[in-house]
Amino acid sequence: MKTKLVILLLFIFSNVYSQSYFRDGYLITNDNDTIFGQIDNGKLIINPFKIKFRSNLNSEIQNYSPEDIYGYRFNDGQFYISKQVEMNSIENIVFLEYLVEGIVNLYYLYDELTPRYFIENENGLYELRDDQKEILAQKDIFSEYSTYIKKSNQYIGVLRYILSDAPELRPKVDQAVFNHKSLMNLTEDYHNYVCDDEKCLVYKKKKEIGKTKIGIKAGMTHVTTSNNISFYSNLTRRPIEEGAFDPSTSYDFGIFVNQELPFNYKNLSLQYEISFNAWELNEKIEQKSIIRDYEVTQQALNNELLFKIEFPIAIIEPNIQLGGFYKHFFNYKCVIISTDNNKEDHIRIIEGEEELNVNYFQKYDAGLAIGLGTNIKITNNYEISVDARYHLGIGIHKGELRTKTFVVYIGIPIFNI
Numbered sequence: 218m219k220t221k222l223v224i225l226l227l228f229i230f231s232n233v234y235s236q237s238y239f240r241d242g243y244l245i246t247n248d249n250d251t252i253f254g255q256i257d258n259g260k261l262i263i264n265p266f267k268i269k270f271r272s273n274l275n276s277e278i279q280n281y282s283p284e285d286i287y288g289y290r291f292n293d294g295q296f297y298i299s300k301q302v303e304m305n306s307i308e309n310i311v312f313l314e315y316l317v318e319g320i321v322n323l324y325y326l327y328d329e330l331t332p333r334y335f336i337e338n339e340n341g342l343y344e345l346r347d348d349q350k351e352i353l354a355q356k357d358i359f360s361e362y363s364t365y366i367k368k369s370n371q372y373i374g375v376l377r378y379i380l381s382d383a384p385e386l387r388p389k390v391d392q393a394v395f396n397h398k399s400l401m402n403l404t405e406d407y408h409n410y411v412c413d414d415e416k417c418l419v420y421k422k423k424k425e426i427g428k429t430k431i432g433i434k435a436g437m438t439h440v441t442t443s444n445n446i447s448f449y450s451n452l453t454r455r456p457i458e459e460g461a462f463d464p465s466t467s468y469d470f471g472i473f474v475n476q477e478l479p480f481n482y483k484n485l486s487l488q489y490e491i492s493f494n495a496w497e498l499n500e501k502i503e504q505k506s507i508i509r510d511y512e513v514t515q516q517a518l519n520n521e522l523l524f525k526i527e528f529p530i531a532i533i534e535p536n537i538q539l540g541g542f543y544k545h546f547f548n549y550k551c552v553i554i555s556t557d558n559n560k561e562d563h564i565r566i567i568e569g570e571e572e573l574n575v576n577y578f579q580k581y582d583a584g585l586a587i588g589l590g591t592n593i594k595i596t597n598n599y600e601i602s603v604d605a606r607y608h609l610g611i612g613i614h615k616g617e618l619r620t621k622t623f624v625v626y627i628g629i630p631i632f633n634i
Contacts, residue, residue, distance in 0.1 A: 239255035239256065239257045239269070239271065239529070240255060240256060240257070240291050240292070241254075241255055241256075241291070241292045242254070242255065242256045242289060242290055242291040242292055243289065243290060244256070244270060244281065244286050244288075244289045245286060245287045245288045245289065245290070245298075246286055246287060247285075247286060247287050249287065252270075252272075253272075254270055254271055254272040254273065254276075255270070255271050255272075255273070255274075256268055256269070256270050256289055256291065257269040257270075264312075265283075265311035265312050265313070265326060265327075265328070266282060266283070266309075266311060266312075267280055267281070267282055268280070268281050268289060268312070269281075270289075282310075283299035283300075283310040283311055283312050284299070284310055286299065287299060288312070288315070289312075294420050295314065295420065296314070296315040296420040297312040297313065297314050297315060298312070298313060298315055298324075299311070299312060299313075300313045300324065300335070300342065301342075302326065302333075302335065302342070302344070303344075304328060311326065313325065313326050313335065314326070314420075315420050316397065316400075316401050316404075316419070316420060317401050317404040317405055317408075317417060317418070317419050317420070318417070318418040318419075318420070319404065319405070319407075319408030319412070319415075319417035319418065320338070320407065320408045320411055320412050320417075321336055321337060321338045321379060321380070321404060321407060321408070322336070322337040322338075322404075323335070323336055323337075323400060323401060323404045324336075324337065324342075325397070332395075332396075333345075333346075334372070334395070334400055336375065336376070336379055336404070338379055343375050343379065344375075345371075345372035345375055345376070345395070345400070346369065346371040346372055346375075347368050347369060347370060347371060347372050347395040348368070348369045348371065349368055349369070350368075350369060368395075372393070372395060373390065373391060373393065376390045376393060376403070377390055377391075380403075380407050382411060383407050383410045383411060385410070386403070386406060386407060386410060389403055389406065390403065401419060404417075405417050405419055427476055427477025427478055427486070428476075428477050428633060428634065429474065429475070429476050429477075429632075429633070429634040430473075430474070430475040430630040430632070430633055430634075431472070431473070431474050431475075431630065431631055431632040431634070432472065432473055432475075432628050432629050432630035432631045432632070433470075433471070433472055433473075433628070433629055433631060434469075434470070434471050434472065434473055434490065434492065434626045434627065434628040434629075435468070435469065435470050435471075435626060435627060436468075436469045436604075436624060436625050436626020436627060437466060437467070437468060437469060437624070437625055437626070438466070438467055438468075438469045438494050438622055438623070438624050439464060439465070439466045439622065439623045439624075440464060440465045440466075440467075440496060440498075440620055440621070440622045441462075441464045441620070441621045441622075442462045442498065442613075442618050442619065442620055442621070443619055443621060462498045462499065462500045463498065463499040463500070465496050465497050465498055467494045467495045467496065467497070468494060468495075469492050469493070469494040469519075469624060469626060470492060470493055470494075471490055471491050471492025471493060471519070472490070472491060472492075473488055473489065473490040473491075473628055474488065474489045474490075475487075475488045475525070475630075476488070484526060484527040484528065484529065485524075485525070485526060485527075486524075486525045486527070487522070487523070487524060487525070488521075488522075488523045488525055488538075488540075489520075489521070489522055489523075490519075490520070490521040490523070491518065491519065491520050491521075492518075492519045493516070493517070493518060493519070494516070494517050494519065495514070495515070495516045495517070496513070496514065496515050496516070496517060496546075497512070497513070497514045498511075498512075498513040498514075499511065499512050499513075500513075509553055509554070510553070510554040511551065511552075511553055512551070512552040512553075512554075513549075513550075513551045514548075514549075514550050514551075514552075515546045515547070515548060515549040515550070516546065516547055516548045517544045517545065517546050517547075517582075518544065518545045518547070519542060519543075519544045520542065520543045520544070520545075521540060521541070521542045521543075521586055522540045522541060522542075523538045523539065523540035523586060523588075524538070524539050524540055525537070525538050525590075527592065532593065532594045533591050533592070533593055533594070534591060534592040534593075534594070535589070535590070535591045536589070536590050536591065536592070537588070537589055538586070538587065538588040538589070538590060538604070538606065539586070539587055540585075540586050541583065541584065541585060541586055542583065542584060542585075542586045542608050543581065543582075543583045544581060544582040544583070544610075545580065545581050546579075546580050546581065546582070546613075547580075549580075579613050581613075582610045582611065582613045582620055583610065583611050584608060584609045584610040584611045584620075585608070585609045586606055586607070586608050587606070587607055588604055588605055588606030588607060588624075589604070589605055590602055590603060590604030590605065590606075591603055599630075600630065601627060601628065601629050602627070602628040602629075602630075603625075603626075603627055603628075604624075604625070604626055604628065605623070605624070605625050606623070606624040606625075607621070607622070607623055607624075608620070608621070608622035608623075608624065609621060610622065
């Protein structure tokens with residue numbers, strides 16, 4: 218079962234980047250017309266060759282290439298236009314992110330995990346490069362030769378040339394860093410230096426604080442134990458076979474807090490849950506003429522921290538979940554019923570911290586949590602969630618007794634902040 222779940226999750230993760238996540242925005246046609254709708258541009262990684270567009274939630278999805286349109290823009294400020302640049306020694310028309318529009322324009326392209334910047338003036342488009350080179354050198358005359366990585370800083374020379382009519386900015390040019398913030402600030406400073414009557418446009422992403430959902434959850438948990446362990450008592454030590462403890466099924470009640478992560482991609486969130494449930498484990502040991510029935514009961518306060526990725530599809534939003542859990546046990550009780558062919562039944566009740574720590578179970582369980590779920594939209598402001606999750610515990614009996622827990626529950630958000 219565990220192997221199947223791992224294979225399923227790997228399959229899902231392998232398709233994460235191919236899934237669609239549409240955001241409100243508009244297209245700009247080659248005739249400078251505007252078409253409003255929803256755009257998916259490859260989600261976490263920008264696709265410079267194609268975008269998906271739909272007019273509304275129920276309309277047909279259309280593909281657009283950089284040759285088809287002038288550009289597109291999201292309502293949060295991100296703006297992309299078609300430009301011809303060199304990629305792998307071939308000239309291609311691609312979508313570049315428009316960072317700054319002014320006397321000079323600044324663009325960005327994420328190309329095969331490599332950030333690329335372009336600056337444009339009236340004479341054309343120039344790439345800002347910061348290539349890395351390997352060099353062989355000595356620290357001193359007594360050291361052996363070693364390989365070092367050195368950055369070329371070629372972009373500094375290009376900036377000096379493009380911005381040469383603003384000599385007072387030369388110190389800032391020489392100190393420019395090869396990243397969004399530094400290059401955007403420098404480009405904006407240059408515009409303000411040479412132009413007094415026209416404002417520079419900066420297409421920065423809006424720094425949105427993700428939404429917070431607080432709600433209640435209720436469901437069922439099913440616990441099994443496994444893996445080559447030894448069960449201790451004051452009288453005997455005996456290996457327990459796989460699944461010797463009977464499975465335990467109980468109710469689960471709790472609350473959850475879901476926080477969208479501030480990446481301007483609302484399908485990513487972090488969720489914390491705390492819930493209450495009870496366990497009852499039973500096991501029988503036969504040794505010669507003595508039969509002992511062990512009935513272990515305890516209550517658990519379960520804490521989970523999960524990373525969730527959602528894939529909106531119309532009124533449903535499937536998601537995958539990955540994180541960890543920590544259970545704290547309390548109200549522990551172990552009842553041992555010993556039966557001897559030559560004696561009457563004897564019942565012994567064990568409770569308290571001493572027996573909990575020494576002879577039977579630890580006060581906690583922790584491990585990996587993975588799951589699948591979906592949010593179902595009832596109205597624009599109301600939804601319910603259905604989740605199925607698998608917990609693989611580290612060990613609740615001196616690290617030897619491993620738990621496998623299956624959880625199914627329904628969650629209802631009460632507050633949306």
